[in-house]
Amino acid sequence: xxxxxxxxxxxxxxxxxxxxxxxxxxxxxxxxxxxxxxxxxxxxxxxxxxxxxxxxxxxxxxxxxxxxxxxxxxxxxxxxxxxxxxxxxxxxxxxxxxxxxxxxxxxxxxxxxxxxxxxxxxxxxxxxxxxxxxxxxxxxxxxxxxxxxxxxxxxxxxxxxxxxxxxxxxxxxxxxxxxxxxxxxxxxxxxxxxxxxxxxxxxxxxxxxxxxxxxxxxxxxxxxxxxxxxxxxxxxxxxxxxxxxxxxxxxxx
Amino acid sequence: xxxxxxxxxxxxxxxxxxxxxxxxxxxxxxxxxxxxxxxxxxxxxxxxxxxxxxxxxxxxxxxxxxxxxxxxxxxxxxxxxxxxxxxxxxxxxxxxxxxxxxxxxxxxxxxxxxxxxxxxxxxxxxxxxxxxxxxxxxxxxxxxxxxxxxxxxxxxxxxxxxxxxxxxxxxxxxxxxxxxxxxxxxxxxxxxxxxxxxxxxxxxxxxxxxxx
Numbered sequence: 001x002x003x004x005x006x007x008x009x010x011x012x013x014x015x016x017x018x019x020x021x022x023x024x025x026x027x028x029x030x031x032x033x034x035x036x037x038x039x040x041x042x043x044x045x046x047x048x049x050x051x052x053x054x055x056x057x058x059x060x061x062x063x064x065x066x067x068x069x070x071x072x073x074x075x076x077x078x079x080x081x082x083x084x085x086x087x088x089x090x091x092x093x094x095x096x097x098x099x100x101x102x103x104x105x106x107x108x109x110x111x112x113x114x115x116x117x118x119x120x121x122x123x124x125x126x127x128x129x130x131x132x133x134x135x136x137x138x139x140x141x142x143x144x145x146x147x148x149x150x151x152x153x154x155x156x157x158x159x160x161x162x163x164x165x166x167x168x169x170x171x172x173x174x175x176x177x178x179x180x181x182x183x184x185x186x187x188x189x190x191x192x193x194x195x196x197x198x199x200x201x202x203x204x205x206x207x208x209x210x211x212x213x214x215x216x217x218x219x220x221x222x223x224x225x226x227x228x229x230x231x232x233x234x235x236x237x238x239x240x241x242x243x244x245x246x247x248x249x250x251x252x253x
Numbered sequence: 254x255x256x257x258x259x260x261x262x263x264x265x266x267x268x269x270x271x272x273x274x275x276x277x278x279x280x281x282x283x284x285x286x287x288x289x290x291x292x293x294x295x296x297x298x299x300x301x302x303x304x305x306x307x308x309x310x311x312x313x314x315x316x317x318x319x320x321x322x323x324x325x326x327x328x329x330x331x332x333x334x335x336x337x338x339x340x341x342x343x344x345x346x347x348x349x350x351x352x353x354x355x356x357x358x359x360x361x362x363x364x365x366x367x368x369x370x371x372x373x374x375x376x377x378x379x380x381x382x383x384x385x386x387x388x389x390x391x392x393x394x395x396x397x398x399x400x401x402x403x404x405x406x407x408x409x410x411x412x413x414x415x416x417x418x419x420x421x422x423x424x425x426x427x428x429x430x431x432x433x434x435x436x437x438x439x440x441x442x443x444x445x446x447x448x449x450x451x452x453x454x455x456x457x458x459x460x461x462x463x464x465x
Contacts, residue, residue, distance in 0.1 A: 209320050236322045238459030245323045250254065 036215035090163030096155035133161035153184025272343030294350035331456035397450035404443035
């Protein structure tokens with residue numbers, strides 16, 4: 001069915017206190033593809049992707065059972081450094097959140113934290129990351145201006161560049177276009193199409209049309225359960241589960 | 254959205270019925286050489302065109318506004334394809350009627366039996382397709398290809414009989430030539446019915462049948 005698997009979940013369950021937010025999730029996410037997570041609010045999609053980069057470690061109380069494997073290694077196993085995980089599995093959030101620094105410093109921040117101090121190397125990383133995020137041409141003449149002066153769409157692409165700067169393998173995107181206008185959204189979607197050639201992209205979205213446009217695979221979740229997972233074309237043309245069809249056709253949700 | 258979709262669905266089925274009436278009435282006119290009836294079929298054509306254009310615009314608008322997916326998408330795609338098929342069927346009815354206008358007032362009954370069997374088979378196929386589309390039930394159209402095979406066989410018989418008749422009664426050659434064209438149009442209507450059945454089955458099940 002799919003190309004090489006990069007993340008596998010086996011009987012993954014998560015509780016926020018007594019709230020059973022993820023129920024026995026078993027799935028395999030393909031590398032170098034885009035997978036969209038869809039479902040009504042509160043279904044667990046953001047919770048699930050936050051499991052992939054251990055962001056839920058920062059939530060208390062939060063209990064996880066089951067396993068999440070990344071390249072066959074347990075992400076929650078002993079000796080697995082969450083900071084290193086977040087370098088390899090980066091995240092872009094719904095609201096663009098550039099640091100109150102220059103564009104250059106935003107992108108260079110991560111590599112510096114991870115020990116890169118050589119200026120030429122940093123310049124190279126910043127340029128390459130901004131190029132990969134399709135932002136370089138728009139900011140190359142004002143790299144040292146405040147990033148807060150960029151437009152919403154540019155700020156979001158800056159956040160993507162910031163993620164790319166630390167050389168991830170997976171990019172998690174939690175409704176990355178919700179706060180953007182249609183033109184900025186289109187640019188992000190075009191960027192996703194390019195990024196998936198080199199990275200695994202996982203995107204949470206409320207837009208059915210966006211999911212059908214940008215993704216190769218789609219996962220539909222409902223009340224903490226994974227209802228259906230399959231090729232996007234099949235999900236949106238002829239879903240197997242009635243619940244999936246009722247959701248994507250707007251009969252509920 | 255649901256109301257609009259139901260309205261479009263009903264209107265497409267009505268267009269199918271209208272096109273079928275054009276074909277059926279043209280054949281009725283053929284069997285008794287009724288030029289008045291043939292004329293009334295021709296006069297139905299502008300209305301068919303209006304229905305086609307109106308429905309096409311409504312469906313394009315629906316797709317642009319609602320971006321349907323899954324069964325809604327399949328229904329809309331099927332409906333767009335069906336109005337093209339129905340428009341072709343209605344026009345073939347009109348083409349048959351136009352030929353009847355030019356028929357001489359002579360007895361051409363020898364050819365009628367086979368072609369009436371063919372006409373009956375084809376109109377029943379189309380009728381079943383329209384019903385299947387309207388009710389969203391595919392039981393009656395799953396083996397449409399077998400019925401089309403029968404129509405193709407009847408076509409061969411009509412051609413053979415008509416040619417034999419033209420050889421025997423040379424003054425009827427112009428009429429015979431029209432019969433050959435009418436038989437060909439009916440054979441194509443049978444193919445249209447198969448195309449419609451395939452789309453309706455896809456609309457209902459999401460699977461594309463293989464009609465050989």
